[in-house]
Amino acid sequence: ISIQGGDAKGSMRGSITNTKNNWIMPNTGFDQVSVSVNGNYQVHDKIKISSVINYRNKSSDNLPGQGYNNHSIGYFMIFQNPNVDLDWYRPIWKKGQENLSMISPYSSFIDNPFALVHEVTNSLGQDAVTGNFKVDIDLHENLKLMLRSAVNMYSRSTEQRRPYDLNRFAKGHYRITGISKRETNLDFLLSYQNNISNDFELGVNLGGNMLDYQYLRQDSWADGLEIPGTYNLVNASQSFTSKFDGYNKVNSLYGMVTMGWKNYLYLDLAARNYWNSMLPKENMSHFFPSA
Numbered sequence: 001i002s003i004q005g006g007d008a009k010g011s012m013r014g015s016i017t018n019t020k021n022n023w024i025m026p027n028t029g030f031d032q033v034s035v036s037v038n039g040n041y042q043v044h045d046k047i048k049i050s051s052v053i054n055y056r057n058k059s060s061d062n063l064p065g066q067g068y069n070n071h072s073i074g075y076f077m078i079f080q081n082p083n084v085d086l087d088w089y090r091p092i093w094k095k096g097q098e099n100l101s102m103i104s105p106y107s108s109f110i111d112n113p114f115a116l117v118h119e120v121t122n123s124l125g126q127d128a129v130t131g132n133f134k135v136d137i138d139l140h141e142n143l144k145l146m147l148r149s150a151v152n153m154y155s156r157s158t159e160q161r162r163p164y165d166l167n168r169f170a171k172g173h174y175r176i177t178g179i180s181k182r183e184t185n186l187d188f189l190l191s192y193q194n195n196i197s198n199d200f201e202l203g204v205n206l207g208g209n210m211l212d213y214q215y216l217r218q219d220s221w222a223d224g225l226e227i228p229g230t231y232n233l234v235n236a237s238q239s240f241t242s243k244f245d246g247y248n249k250v251n252s253l254y255g256m257v258t259m260g261w262k263n264y265l266y267l268d269l270a271a272r273n274y275w276n277s278m279l280p281k282e283n284m285s286h287f288f289p290s291a
Contacts, residue, residue, distance in 0.1 A: 001017075002014065002015035002016075003015075009042040010039065010042055011039060011040060012038070012040075013036075013037070013038055013039070014037045015034075015035070015036045015037075016033070016036075017032075017034040017035075018031075018032070019031070019032040019033075019034070020032075025073060025117060026118075027062050027117050028063060028064045028117075029062075030058055030060035030063070030124070031058070031059050032056065032057065032058045032059075033057045034054070034057075035054070035055045036052075036053070036054045037051075037052075037053045038050075038051065038053070039051060045138075046139075047135065048135070048136045049134065049135050051131065051132065051133045051134065052132055054128075054129070054130045054131060055129050056128045056129075057126070057127050057128075058125075058126045059124060060123060060124045061121065061123050062121040062122060062123060063122045063123075063124055064122075065122065070110065070111050070166065070167045070168055071111070071116060073113060073116055076110050076116065079107070079109060080110060081107070084105060084106060086113065088103065088105055089103055089104075089113055089114050090114055092112055092114050092115050092118070092119065099228035099229045100164050100165065101164070101165050102163075102165045102166075110167070111166050115163060119163045120161070120163070120166070121159075121160070121161045123159045124156070124158050125158075126154060126155070126156040126157075127154060127155050128153070128154035129151065129152075129154070130150075130151065130152045130153075131151055132148055132151070133148070133150075134148040135147040142192055143191070145190050145191075146190075146191070147187075147188050148188070149185070149187075150185045151182070151185075152184075153180075153183070154179075154180075154181055155178075155179065155180045155181075156180075157176070157177065157179075158175075158176070159175070159177075159231075160173070160175040160176075160221075161173075162174070163228070163229065164225070169224075171223075171224035171225060171237060172222075172228060173221065173222065173224070174222040174235075174236070175219065175220070175221035175222070176219070176220050176221070177217070177218070177219045177220075178217070178218050180214075180216040180217075181214065181216075183211070183212070183213045184212045185209060185210070185211050186210040187207060187208060187210070189205060189206070189207040190205070191203075191205050192204040192205075199261060199262045200259070200260070200261055201259070201260040202257075203258040204255075204256070204257050204258075205255060205257075206253075206254075207253070208251075208252060208253045209252045209254075210250075210251050211248075211250040211251075212249050213246075213247065213250075214246070214247055215244075215245075215246040215247075216245050216246070217243070218243045218244075219241065219242045219243075220233055220239070221233075221236075221241075222235065222236030222237070223236065223237060223238045223239075223240065224238060225237065248276070248278050249276075249277040250275065251274065252272060252273065252274035252275070253272070253273050253274075254270070254272040255270065255271055255272075256268065256270040256271075257269045257270075267291070268290075269290075269291050270291075271288065273286065274286055
């Protein structure tokens with residue numbers, strides 16, 4: 001659903017999209033809601049503002065396992081014996097040994113495919129926001145200034161459940177992960193463009209950027225489950241936690257001069273200097289000239 005409107009001075013558009021995805025593989029899929037708003041307005045003869053904001057919420061009870069590992073259907077199909085009836089796997093558990101011992105005829109190297117679909121689950125919850133706000137100013141006939149701020153951020157939580165009697169997890173496994181990421185940018189660009197004469201043209205750009213980046217992650221997991229089929233950290237035979245906090249700031253200034261003569265001879269001069277907080281203090285500044 002979308003709605004939009006405007007007049008001679010500006011316009012605005014808003015939309016909302018709901019996506020429900022049921023994949024070919026049973027017990028997989030996701031729900032997603034996206035909201036987007038963008039607009040622009042001429043607040044003055046020489047000043048124009050514009051902005052874009054996007055929000056997305058994505059959730060899933062189970063995303064299919066991927067890659068070259070025991071927990072993907074693709075991996076199972078590589079090593080599955082073609083003469084084995086897949087219906088032999090369907091009950092998942094051996095009679096009288098539910099949640100303890102799986103049906104895996106002829107090979108314990110690959111896991112039961114119905115367990116991979118219904119018991120080996122990977123849930124997801126995620127919220128993401130991206131957006132920017134920009135101001136364009138005509139300082140002079142040939143001189144323009146752009147000011148802009150932007151943000152890109154998301155929070156994500158995932159949960160992995162692994163039952164007993166898997167090739168990699170004989171006693172089960174449980175993991176929860178929380179991730180928070182944020183990146184903000186503040187930048188400006190001053191531009192001058194002029195044809196000095198019929199033969200000579202000149203363009204000058206001077207800009208700067210301030211980047212602030214943050215990435216936080218925490219993983220907690222249970223190696224082995226005391227009670228089969230009960231997924232929480234309290235039920236762990238052994239529990240572990242890891243944490244990572246990452247921060248980075250980069251400030252930069254850059255400039256470029258472009259000169260043209262009679263539309264066939266050109267010279268570009270450019271330079272950039274940045275200061276990166278991830279580098280040692282005495283070595284965090286770097287200068288890059290070019291011609």
